[in-house]
Amino acid sequence: MKRIAIFIATTGGPVLVDRITPEPAPQSMVCLRRQSDVLPISADYDDFVRPGSGVIMREFGPYEEGAFRLDVSGPIGTGLSWQLGVFAAHAVYKGSHCELSDLETADLIVWLSGTVDYDLNVGDVDHMAEKVESSALTLSDYIAKGTPIIFATGPENAKFLSDHKPPQGIQVCALKTTRDLMKVLGFHEMVKTAGNTSFWTMAVLALAAVGGVFAYTQYAVTPVEPEKEVVPLSISLTSDRGKAPIFFYGDHLNLLVKVTQDAWLKCFYRQEDGTTFPVYPNDQIKKDHPFEADKIHILSGGENADFVIKLGPPAGKEQVSCFATEKEVQIDPQNPPQDAAVDVLKFDLKP
Amino acid sequence: MNDYVINPDLKEEAQKQFADLYSARLLMQTRQSGAVSAGRLYAYVQGQHDETVTHLIQENLAARRLYRNLLQRNAYFHVPQAIAASSEEFPERHCNGCKIRLQASRAESNQAYLIIELTDKRRDMPTMLSVFGDDETCEMLELPPARNGVIQTIIDKTSLLAKLLSNPKTETFLR
Numbered sequence: 001m002k003r004i005a006i007f008i009a010t011t012g013g014p015v016l017v018d019r020i021t022p023e024p025a026p027q028s029m030v031c032l033r034r035q036s037d038v039l040p041i042s043a044d045y046d047d048f049v050r051p052g053s054g055v056i057m058r059e060f061g062p063y064e065e066g067a068f069r070l071d072v073s074g075p076i077g078t079g080l081s082w083q084l085g086v087f088a089a090h091a092v093y094k095g096s097h098c099e100l101s102d103l104e105t106a107d108l109i110v111w112l113s114g115t116v117d118y119d120l121n122v123g124d125v126d127h128m129a130e131k132v133e134s135s136a137l138t139l140s141d142y143i144a145k146g147t148p149i150i151f152a153t154g155p156e157n158a159k160f161l162s163d164h165k166p167p168q169g170i171q172v173c174a175l176k177t178t179r180d181l182m183k184v185l186g187f188h189e190m191v192k193t194a195g196n197t198s199f200w201t202m203a204v205l206a207l208a209a210v211g212g213v214f215a216y217t218q219y220a221v222t223p224v225e226p227e228k229e230v231v232p233l234s235i236s237l238t239s240d241r242g243k244a245p246i247f248f249y250g251d252h253l254n255l256l257v258k259v260t261q262d263a264w265l266k267c268f269y270r271q272e273d274g275t276t277f278p279v280y281p282n283d284q285i286k287k288d289h290p291f292e293a294d295k296i297h298i299l300s301g302g303e304n305a306d307f308v309i310k311l312g313p314p315a316g317k318e319q320v321s322c323f324a325t326e327k328e329v330q331i332d333p334q335n336p337p338q339d340a341a342v343d344v345l346k347f348d349l350k351p
Numbered sequence: 352m353n354d355y356v357i358n359p360d361l362k363e364e365a366q367k368q369f370a371d372l373y374s375a376r377l378l379m380q381t382r383q384s385g386a387v388s389a390g391r392l393y394a395y396v397q398g399q400h401d402e403t404v405t406h407l408i409q410e411n412l413a414a415r416r417l418y419r420n421l422l423q424r425n426a427y428f429h430v431p432q433a434i435a436a437s438s439e440e441f442p443e444r445h446c447n448g449c450k451i452r453l454q455a456s457r458a459e460s461n462q463a464y465l466i467i468e469l470t471d472k473r474r475d476m477p478t479m480l481s482v483f484g485d486d487e488t489c490e491m492l493e494l495p496p497a498r499n500g501v502i503q504t505i506i507d508k509t510s511l512l513a514k515l516l517s518n519p520k521t522e523t524f525l526r
Contacts, residue, residue: 021458027503036505
């Protein structure tokens with residue numbers, strides 16, 4: 001079960017969607033920190049949920065109860081930019097393979113700001129810079145921790161975010177409709193209605209133009225790259241505990257890798273005693289394949305990964321080296337080809 | 352000495368005039384005095400926000416009785432008591448055009464939805480719920496705006512208001 005933390009971006013800081021509960025009440029409400037404080041956006045939320053005026057019941061219903069209680073971690077003022085985050089939260093709530101998460105235990109953090117209209121188009125909103133600024137402190141811990149973070153907004157807002165070069169570890173996704181959001185969240189089957197008839201045309205054009213994706217999952221999402229530059233092949237390797245982690249016997253080594261061009265990958269593990277052995281590809285991999293560019297791939301340990309690496313003796317300073325090449329070639333880690341891109345993850349392994 | 356006799360038919364109009372006069376004076380001068388006039392209390396019943404009056408009603412039995420007396424004649428809805436005592440934790444209250452009920456929250460077991468359903472969606476909607484216990488205690492709750500004839504908010508089950516509403520003998524007013 002993938003745990004997804006949904007953040008609604010506000011100028012006062014990111015607000016976590018804590019919980020969604022169907023309730024036997026006539027109206028849906030937004031409550032603060034599980035208390036009886038009802039937020040003033042409740043009326044708009046009720047409209048957003050209600051069949052006829054809203055989209056939540058239409059897209060994710062029917063539910064036995066006619067209303068929801070949405071608990072959030074902080075106040076949300078006026079405006080409608082919460083709609084995208086609330087839509088995402090309901091999608092996760094409905095999803096069979098994922099659930100709403102707190103920050104500490106999240107496999108993925110999705111930060112959202114935008115409106116969602118009746119036809120499921122995602123709209124741009126104001127005050128994007130302030131929202132990012134007020135989120136920086138909260139998110140920095142999780143960037144350091146290595147939790148994948150996605151910023152998902154309308155197209156213009158996403159362009160603004162991309163132009164300002166978000167820190168490594170944050171992927172910016174431009175959402176034209178909620179179908180794009182579903183892909184970010186890893187859902188293909190859930191959306192009942194066609195969000196926008198021009199979606200597929202746009203998606204094909206966008207994919208042809210950029211050939212890359214920004215997403216944590218294996219699904220493609222239209223990235224914001226108006227002009228695709230030819231970038232040299234490089235690779236970044238990290239773990240779900242960051243770039244310089246400490247592991248203990250029995251821990252799983254969860255590797256995340258990203259390449260700037262489509263590339264073949266070879267990874268080697270070197271123990272403290274100098275013993276080196278391949279970890280990717282390995283005998284669990286039935287068919288090796290090139291890795292798609294500009295996308296975080298969970299090499300080991302994730303829900304969709306083919307294998308896990310469980311750490312054991314000997315203890316000491318260990319490392320994993322990953323080599324990326326444009327063509328499939330055999331690699332000697334002591335003498336790799338000159339055109340191979342390489343990144344090394346070093347870590348301490350303790351008993 | 353002059354005697355002023357008010358025709359009973361004009362009494363309500365006079366009360367309204369005094370309340371308007373009070374509101375006008377309030378606008379002209381912000382100075383607060385310790386005393387609370389009947390006009391000020393009437394203005395409160397009519398919807399004027401006044402923290403001093405709220406406090407006075409909660410603290411002072413005479414003020415509470417006067418407030419209840421004014422509500423009996425000015426409330427939009429008056430439910431003398433729940434129709435019948437039942438085994439339910441919170442009995443429903445009905446009057447002509449209005450139903451008041453509490454519904455336990457699934458998300459939080461110590462909270463309940465206060466739901467006020469109004470039949471006529473075109474009329475003026477109440478903004479204040481006042482509940483009087485049989486021991487003359489009084490709890491008031493400012494209500495959120497009605498939507499589609501429904502006023503809904505959340506209250507703690509341990510609050511005095513919830514306790515009063517769980518007693519079928521309490522009297523409720525909506526104004």
